[in-house]
Amino acid sequence: MTQSLGKYGEDLAANFLNTHGYKILERNFRIRGGEIDIIALEKNVLVYIEVKTRTSHKFGLPQEAITPHKIKFLERSAKFYRNARQNLPLAERIDVVTVDLTSGKPVVELIKNASF
Numbered sequence: 001m002t003q004s005l006g007k008y009g010e011d012l013a014a015n016f017l018n019t020h021g022y023k024i025l026e027r028n029f030r031i032r033g034g035e036i037d038i039i040a041l042e043k044n045v046l047v048y049i050e051v052k053t054r055t056s057h058k059f060g061l062p063q064e065a066i067t068p069h070k071i072k073f074l075e076r077s078a079k080f081y082r083n084a085r086q087n088l089p090l091a092e093r094i095d096v097v098t099v100d101l102t103s104g105k106p107v108v109e110l111i112k113n114a115s116f
Helices: 003-019 068-084
Strands: 022-031 034-042 045-054 092-100 107-111
Touching: 003 022, 003 034, 003 045, 003 092, 003 107, 022 068, 034 068, 045 068, 068 092
Parallel strands: 045 092
Antiparallel strands: 022 034, 034 045, 092 107
């Protein structure tokens, strides 16, 4: 996946989240080994959001790219984020936003509380 495709998918996801009541706090929070695409507040819950964008289903649906390894990485990254910030709500979860571009028109879906 190219960086511009990933950014396009993240932009679509951020707009989608904003219209669904999420307040974006940060995008592309990086630590060694990767990043959290979007960090947001939904009501009083801190949400770490992974965005998966696909232009074909050759390698599966976007949500199929969220592996147990990826969830563990997000959990570890969330700890780094929390330790580097103050005054965050105690409640937190991981959501996934999928952006499917296979039909030409973006289809954006939210999977709340992604876990295995």
